[in-house]
Amino acid sequence: MEVDREDGRTQNQLRPLACSRNILHRAHGSASWSQGDTKVLAAVYGPKAGTKKNENPEKACIEVIWKPKTGQTGKQEKEYEMILKRTLLSICILTVNPNTTTSIIIQVVNDDGALLPSAINAACLALVDAGIPMKHLAIAICCVAKSGYVILDPTKLEEQKMKAFAYLVFPNSVHSVLPEGSLSVQGEPIEHGIITSVTHGTMSVDDYFYCLDRGRAASVKLSDFLRRSLQQHSTDSSKAG
Amino acid sequence: MEGRLANSWRLTVNDKNFIKTALLSEIRIDGRKPYEYRKIAIKFGREDGSSEVQLGQTHVMGIVTAQLVQPYRDRPKEGILSIYTEFSPMADPSFEPGRPGELAVELGRIIDRGLRESRSVDTESLCVLAGKFVWAIRIDLHILDNGGNLVDAANIAALAALLTFRRPECSLGGEDGQEVIVHPPEIREPLPLTVHHLPIAITFGFFSNESILVIDPTHNEEAVMSGRMTTTVNANGDICAIQKAGGEGVPQRVIMQCLQLATAKAVGITKQIKEAVEVYNTERALRKIKRHPTSTSVNVREKQNQSIGK
Numbered sequence: 001m002e003v004d005r006e007d008g009r010t011q012n013q014l015r016p017l018a019c020s021r022n023i024l025h026r027a028h029g030s031a032s033w034s035q036g037d038t039k040v041l042a043a044v045y046g047p048k049a050g051t052k053k054n055e056n057p058e059k060a061c062i063e064v065i066w067k068p069k070t071g072q073t074g075k076q077e078k079e080y081e082m083i084l085k086r087t088l089l090s091i092c093i094l095t096v097n098p099n100t101t102t103s104i105i106i107q108v109v110n111d112d113g114a115l116l117p118s119a120i121n122a123a124c125l126a127l128v129d130a131g132i133p134m135k136h137l138a139i140a141i142c143c144v145a146k147s148g149y150v151i152l153d154p155t156k157l158e159e160q161k162m163k164a165f166a167y168l169v170f171p172n173s174v175h176s177v178l179p180e181g182s183l184s185v186q187g188e189p190i191e192h193g194i195i196t197s198v199t200h201g202t203m204s205v206d207d208y209f210y211c212l213d214r215g216r217a218a219s220v221k222l223s224d225f226l227r228r229s230l231q232q233h234s235t236d237s238s239k240a241g
Numbered sequence: 242m243e244g245r246l247a248n249s250w251r252l253t254v255n256d257k258n259f260i261k262t263a264l265l266s267e268i269r270i271d272g273r274k275p276y277e278y279r280k281i282a283i284k285f286g287r288e289d290g291s292s293e294v295q296l297g298q299t300h301v302m303g304i305v306t307a308q309l310v311q312p313y314r315d316r317p318k319e320g321i322l323s324i325y326t327e328f329s330p331m332a333d334p335s336f337e338p339g340r341p342g343e344l345a346v347e348l349g350r351i352i353d354r355g356l357r358e359s360r361s362v363d364t365e366s367l368c369v370l371a372g373k374f375v376w377a378i379r380i381d382l383h384i385l386d387n388g389g390n391l392v393d394a395a396n397i398a399a400l401a402a403l404l405t406f407r408r409p410e411c412s413l414g415g416e417d418g419q420e421v422i423v424h425p426p427e428i429r430e431p432l433p434l435t436v437h438h439l440p441i442a443i444t445f446g447f448f449s450n451e452s453i454l455v456i457d458p459t460h461n462e463e464a465v466m467s468g469r470m471t472t473t474v475n476a477n478g479d480i481c482a483i484q485k486a487g488g489e490g491v492p493q494r495v496i497m498q499c500l501q502l503a504t505a506k507a508v509g510i511t512k513q514i515k516e517a518v519e520v521y522n523t524e525r526a527l528r529k530i531k532r533h534p535t536s537t538s539v540n541v542r543e544k545q546n547q548s549i550g551k
Contacts, residue, residue, distance in 0.1 A: 025388055071381075107383060110291070
């Protein structure tokens with residue numbers, strides 16, 4: 001079924017992606033990620049000494065600070081911080097630097113739909129830039145489901161108009177030198193797992209599974225993009241000081 | 242408590258002595274001369290009223306938004322201008338999230354004084370219905386990277402954002418003319434703000450040797466200097482504000498020298514801001530012409546047992 005989208009994309013097209021690493025000078029790692037008009041800036045400081053009061057000192061701790069574009073931080077920002085923290089806790093190797101805190105600061109530069117997925121992607125890129133040990137990367141995508149068909153990467157208008165949408169985070173696809181070397185959990189390759197899923201609105205079970213399928217396919221494309229941009233950056237890194 | 246001390250950044254004694262000795266021969270550690278400003282880059286976001294300014298390594302983002310509110314009782318015919326400064330923890334490892342510290346408050350006050358008391362932004366044109374509805378302009382300044390001299394960079398970001406901001410047009414309606422109708426941007430073109438002049442903040446750093454004076458200190462120099470002064474001047478030669486809060490005492494002739502230097506620099510910076518705004522306005526006008534979206538979007542193919550999506 002053909003769907004008419006405002007900016008002329010088809011239902012399977014993502015917006016133009018752009019990302020850059022190491023844009024801030026004081027932060028240990030920084031990255032910016034933009035999908036169409038949505039742009040998010042992420043900075044990482046860490047590992048810093050000590051953990052917070054209620055955290056386990058035998059493991060590394062992650063702290064997320066979300067700064068909205070305008071206005072004061074409210075419940076929505078706290079929710080984003082919590083989701084981001086839990087997502088990143090599952091991909092970082094916490095046993096390497098015990099009793100340390102890594103702070104991730106997210107700054108929203110512009111919000112035009114799919115804000116949380118962009119922030120997760122930017123945070124992963126910033127963690128890579130800072131050299132924080134991770135098991136694998138997380139790729140986030142936003143899908144809107146409506147009675148049998150799924151629209152990927154909606155703009156803010158599309159998110160508001162549609163009844164239900166889902167933010168999905170998958171582990172990134174693994175390229176392995178050995179043919180059987182790709183990580184698998186109980187027979188299924190690791191990229192079929194879901195790290196995080198946040199849904200808004202009501203959708204049928206079938207719609208949700210359809211979202212997962214499309215989301216997974218999109219995450220493969222995003223993984224490729226991420227891998228290409230990281231490799232390109234490391235080969236032509238000739239910056240002074 | 243120890244955790245916080247361990248994370249704060251301190252300049253070593255050797256570094257401090259090196260900076261001071263180099264200044265005696267008029268050399269600064271980043272290769273500039275004492276009265277040279279760093280390179281300023283002004284960029285704008287997609288929406289009206291969002292600017293990003295880079296002053297050397299310092300990076301500041303400015304966002305302007307507007308809302309219809311009730312005016313203050315003692316000024317029923319004037320709009321409201323408010324400035325919020327966010328020292329984001331991403332700018333410096335010693336910035337803590339939460340309530341703004343004294344540096345953030347001081348920065349906000351300097352910029353506020355420069356804009357408000359010099360009447361650079363015309364608040365009377367922001368009045369819609371006297372006593373009932375006026376526009377409240379809110380400027381959010383996000384400090385993203387602390388490379389020194391945050392005041393100047395934040396000031397330029399605020400000015401650039403104000404010059405490119407457009408507020409929706411509104412008209413009075415209803416039976417008794419007391420209702421305000423705000424027109425959406427697609428129906429009526431939003432209006433720019435009336436800015437009479439641009440107050441530019443220029444910061445000077447003083448060192449313990451009386452005759453050493455630098456303009457636009459970096460954060461290394463800020464850790465060494467013993468006094469600072471921020472002068473807000475405009476290109477016409479008017480002094481809008483001067484802030485010298487404590488620190489090393491300086492003789493009068495040094496202050497006069499600073500003011501002359503500041504006026505000279507302000508002319509150059511004003512020109513740069515205006516040129517950047519011109520470029521943005523041209524781009525904005527071009528964007529208004531409907532164009533077919535460029536096909537740089539990424540296509541995602543479905544799984545093989547389903548039909549190929551385009």
